[in-house]
Amino acid sequence: MTTLTSHFIKPLQLAGALCVAAVISAGSVQAKTLALDISTGTPVMPAGETRNAFIKVSLVGDKIRERRHSRAPVNVAIVLDRSGSMQGDKLREAKRAAQLALNYLQADDIISVISYDNTVRVDVPATRASDKSALRAAIERIHPGGNTALFAGVAKGAKELRKFIDRQAVNRVILLSDGLANVGPSSPYELGSLGASLAREGISVTTIGLGLQYNEDLMVELAQRGDGNHVFAENANDLASVFANEFNDITSVVARDIDIIIQCADGIRPLRVLGRDAEISGNRVRSRLGQVYSEQEKYVLLEVEVPAETAGARRKLADIEVAYHDIGAARSMSDNGDLWVSYSASEAEVKKSYDKDTLGEALRQEANIISKEAVELRDAGDIAGAKAKLESASGYLRKKGADYALPSEAYAPAAAEYEEKADEVDDAREWQRSRKALKAEQYRTDNQQRKQ
Amino acid sequence: MHHKFKLALLALTLIPVLLAGIFGYQMLLGMQARNQQQLDELISFRLAAIETGLNQTLDDTAQRLLAALPAPISEAALQDFARSRPELSQLLWLDTDGQRRYPPPAANYRNDVTDFLKRSEPLWLGGELLRIANTSKESPVLAPAQRSRSYDTRGASFEDAAAPAATPAPSPAYGWYTWFWGNSMRHLLWQRVDNGVVGLELNAERLKADLIAALPDAGDADDRLVRLYDSRGDVLYEWGGYTIPEGRSPTLSYSLAAPLASWRLDWYSGAQAQTALAQNLLLSGFLLMLLLALGGISAFLLREHQRERRLSEQRVNFVNQVSHELKTPLTNVRLYAELSADQLEAELESDHPVRKFLKIINEESLRLTRLINNVLNYARDQREQLQLQPRPAVPDDIIRGVLDSFRPAFERQGIIVSTDLQASRELRIDPDATEQILVNLLSNIEKYAANGKSAVISSRIDGDTLTIVVEDAGPGIPKAAAGHVFDDFYRVTDRIDEGVSGTGIGLSIARQLARLHSGDLRLLPSASGARFELSLRGAS
Numbered sequence: 001m002t003t004l005t006s007h008f009i010k011p012l013q014l015a016g017a018l019c020v021a022a023v024i025s026a027g028s029v030q031a032k033t034l035a036l037d038i039s040t041g042t043p044v045m046p047a048g049e050t051r052n053a054f055i056k057v058s059l060v061g062d063k064i065r066e067r068r069h070s071r072a073p074v075n076v077a078i079v080l081d082r083s084g085s086m087q088g089d090k091l092r093e094a095k096r097a098a099q100l101a102l103n104y105l106q107a108d109d110i111i112s113v114i115s116y117d118n119t120v121r122v123d124v125p126a127t128r129a130s131d132k133s134a135l136r137a138a139i140e141r142i143h144p145g146g147n148t149a150l151f152a153g154v155a156k157g158a159k160e161l162r163k164f165i166d167r168q169a170v171n172r173v174i175l176l177s178d179g180l181a182n183v184g185p186s187s188p189y190e191l192g193s194l195g196a197s198l199a200r201e202g203i204s205v206t207t208i209g210l211g212l213q214y215n216e217d218l219m220v221e222l223a224q225r226g227d228g229n230h231v232f233a234e235n236a237n238d239l240a241s242v243f244a245n246e247f248n249d250i251t252s253v254v255a256r257d258i259d260i261i262i263q264c265a266d267g268i269r270p271l272r273v274l275g276r277d278a279e280i281s282g283n284r285v286r287s288r289l290g291q292v293y294s295e296q297e298k299y300v301l302l303e304v305e306v307p308a309e310t311a312g313a314r315r316k317l318a319d320i321e322v323a324y325h326d327i328g329a330a331r332s333m334s335d336n337g338d339l340w341v342s343y344s345a346s347e348a349e350v351k352k353s354y355d356k357d358t359l360g361e362a363l364r365q366e367a368n369i370i371s372k373e374a375v376e377l378r379d380a381g382d383i384a385g386a387k388a389k390l391e392s393a394s395g396y397l398r399k400k401g402a403d404y405a406l407p408s409e410a411y412a413p414a415a416a417e418y419e420e421k422a423d424e425v426d427d428a429r430e431w432q433r434s435r436k437a438l439k440a441e442q443y444r445t446d447n448q449q450r451k452q
Numbered sequence: 453m454h455h456k457f458k459l460a461l462l463a464l465t466l467i468p469v470l471l472a473g474i475f476g477y478q479m480l481l482g483m484q485a486r487n488q489q490q491l492d493e494l495i496s497f498r499l500a501a502i503e504t505g506l507n508q509t510l511d512d513t514a515q516r517l518l519a520a521l522p523a524p525i526s527e528a529a530l531q532d533f534a535r536s537r538p539e540l541s542q543l544l545w546l547d548t549d550g551q552r553r554y555p556p557p558a559a560n561y562r563n564d565v566t567d568f569l570k571r572s573e574p575l576w577l578g579g580e581l582l583r584i585a586n587t588s589k590e591s592p593v594l595a596p597a598q599r600s601r602s603y604d605t606r607g608a609s610f611e612d613a614a615a616p617a618a619t620p621a622p623s624p625a626y627g628w629y630t631w632f633w634g635n636s637m638r639h640l641l642w643q644r645v646d647n648g649v650v651g652l653e654l655n656a657e658r659l660k661a662d663l664i665a666a667l668p669d670a671g672d673a674d675d676r677l678v679r680l681y682d683s684r685g686d687v688l689y690e691w692g693g694y695t696i697p698e699g700r701s702p703t704l705s706y707s708l709a710a711p712l713a714s715w716r717l718d719w720y721s722g723a724q725a726q727t728a729l730a731q732n733l734l735l736s737g738f739l740l741m742l743l744l745a746l747g748g749i750s751a752f753l754l755r756e757h758q759r760e761r762r763l764s765e766q767r768v769n770f771v772n773q774v775s776h777e778l779k780t781p782l783t784n785v786r787l788y789a790e791l792s793a794d795q796l797e798a799e800l801e802s803d804h805p806v807r808k809f810l811k812i813i814n815e816e817s818l819r820l821t822r823l824i825n826n827v828l829n830y831a832r833d834q835r836e837q838l839q840l841q842p843r844p845a846v847p848d849d850i851i852r853g854v855l856d857s858f859r860p861a862f863e864r865q866g867i868i869v870s871t872d873l874q875a876s877r878e879l880r881i882d883p884d885a886t887e888q889i890l891v892n893l894l895s896n897i898e899k900y901a902a903n904g905k906s907a908v909i910s911s912r913i914d915g916d917t918l919t920i921v922v923e924d925a926g927p928g929i930p931k932a933a934a935g936h937v938f939d940d941f942y943r944v945t946d947r948i949d950e951g952v953s954g955t956g957i958g959l960s961i962a963r964q965l966a967r968l969h970s971g972d973l974r975l976l977p978s979a980s981g982a983r984f985e986l987s988l989r990g991a992s
Contacts, residue, residue, distance in 0.1 A: 118690060119669075119670035119677075119690055119691050119692070119693075120664075120669055120670055120689075120691070121669055121670040122669045146695075149689065149690070151657075151660070151661070151664070151688075152664045152688075152689045154661070155660070155661035155662075155664040155665050156664065156665060156669065158661065158665065159665035183687055183689075183690065184660075184664075184686075184687065184688050184689055185657060185660060185686075185688070190656075190657045191657075193541075193655060193656070193657040193658070194655075194657040194658060194660075194661050196655075197538040197539070197655045197657065197658035197661070198538065200535075200536060200537065200538035201538040279562070
């Protein structure tokens, strides 16, 4: 609204307009950039039993409202694979997707384009995205070559980002590869370690695996530790939408460096955090999120052991503290809250209290863990075991979903997906694709990445 | 004769080309060796510059980390530091007693901390890092350096990689320590602080990424490719546009010094191969031109030679045919002269002048026959058609026959011939050839040695060798001419006012015939006059 009115502001009215703006922004402090929502799947616990409970600390990025502030500046390095295997459709589509993605950038954003085969070429050194036709032309000139120096590509991409690195900006490497890294470090561990180091600098790394030949373990690990997204694009034709989604995410980051501390109350024993890395020391659980995008939920799901109490009693599960960097406001923010449960002897009351959203997420995370075990079994050559695991993931979803009386759309599609994958486990060719799809799905579930 | 000429021309063409080729190639090798040396120097200079850049990156990292190091050191501060610094993997803090303060002793550690404590155990156990920091005399100034010490502990090999200073310096406040763990190299930066020593272990991948970032991009220079190998011997990074042919070894391999010891740079130069190729092409081109030029000259000479040969052949043919044409009328002249002499013998008294005239006609026609035979033999020799027809003959009979035919002329000139003939045995020789040789020798006496008034002819047979010596008492052959008397058309004097004529082919033909006969005709040294020795080999 301010943007609309500001067009009509006359110099004399300026002071008054500023007052209005101040009032509006003061009011918007109430509507926090990250909405903190703390919940448990079982707000009413059965009395007299020691039970496990899930604590979900959820953060939802608010809508980017133009009247408050414009979006965070973007500093992005597109790192394209131009190894021999990219020749033809793949490179053409990748170039086209990158060129189209330029449209998401504003003139003040920073872009660099790096392409790698066995050597690395900086096709566009970090520059403002003001002359898009020149950028398109530079991308068009990329031509395919030899091997795959993926590590060096990321290293050079990070170097370009550093030229204009800004804690206020979204600094991101978008890595596209269709093959196995074969020049320089090439193990998932090594790439993950580099990703972790970059994340500490405020550089996130998104990895896009194209086709069926890339190393999904490496790409997932790099994205995981590099705080970015991971996407499996089976066809080159998908790249345009993959890039579009990625740029949508990049241009909608509302908060970064989110530090979540769950201090469990006395007697509450933290067991594990599902899907995410977390430090558990004593009763204190600490987890870090790289960034939260606008209108997107990210959460930390903690399983705790809750001691038995008599019916009617109330118990505090935890105190939660959240600190983050608000990109729009350009300052650190914090929030906190606590979580209580009550006890009841009535099973109906317990069931009635079920938080279906939290339980649904917990189910998905549990099934995801089973799915990861299935991949491990299949990697070890145990096809039957992997098949059984995937089927059990599906069975688990269906059974628990019914137990919790969740709406079927909360678990049935995922269950069907696992059943489908279970059928594909024994076909070696099909598995190559399924494995990538599974790894991408697991990653998405772990990180609550937006679906494509 | 002709073949020899061709061979000579071929040699004339090929030998200079061959010599130029060998010489040029040697020169080229020398040049290339010199170029290689210059190139090597240039490349090592540039590689050293790259190394300086890499060391600079390491030093920048060190300075950045040390500047950000919390002060005073405390467990909480270090924990934040370890968590926030992108360059770091883990860190270690030993207090002044060498006790480990960070990571703080605990019942259990996170996996990455457990791994770190295991791999860095030799550094913190017994306060080793403190000892290193306190005793290090090595400046961390990252100049070309060598490894100073190394030891093995529990399968992990350690080496102190702080670079030594040229002059003894006070113990530096910080330094590098590198060691191998598993198959990768670890870098630890230590810094002495008030309450002990802090060791900062770098994130190995981050270090690699930073080093890569400091190196050039692919670039457009397609005359080189530079490869950086890490401590595992794997290619970490490469740049340049040159595509290395299969199996090519690097132009120069350059080992980096500590703290990047066991890393190396390989430089592949494409320019060098191109230069060598260009030089080889140049030399080949030059040799080809030389070959063409010399070949052209040889071809020209060969054509000239063939034309002359053809001309001389035509001349020889002409003379040959004329001689043949002369033979028939001459035979008739002789036949009728002899017939007339026989007819008139009864009718005329012995001193009748006509008889004398007929005798002269007879002698002169004989002489003419000999001349023509010589010319015909010469022509045959020129066409390489001179052949022998050996048959049994008594050499002395041939000698007597020839002497008989010369007797009238010798008597007229008052030449007395004495003989010592010992070759009365039959030998397989060509009588015609033998006769021709003798005729040529005797006609020389008739022409040039008549004033000596005497001649001696001796003959003998040793085994199957017939030797005939013909000696006169004439003026002899001057020493200067002795070597040439057997040459074609050579005459000791060309003056025709001496009243004697000659064609200059007599001795040449005679020797040719003798050599055909596996023998020789030689001019023997003699006090006065000329003395020829003829030797012929013939089966008994």
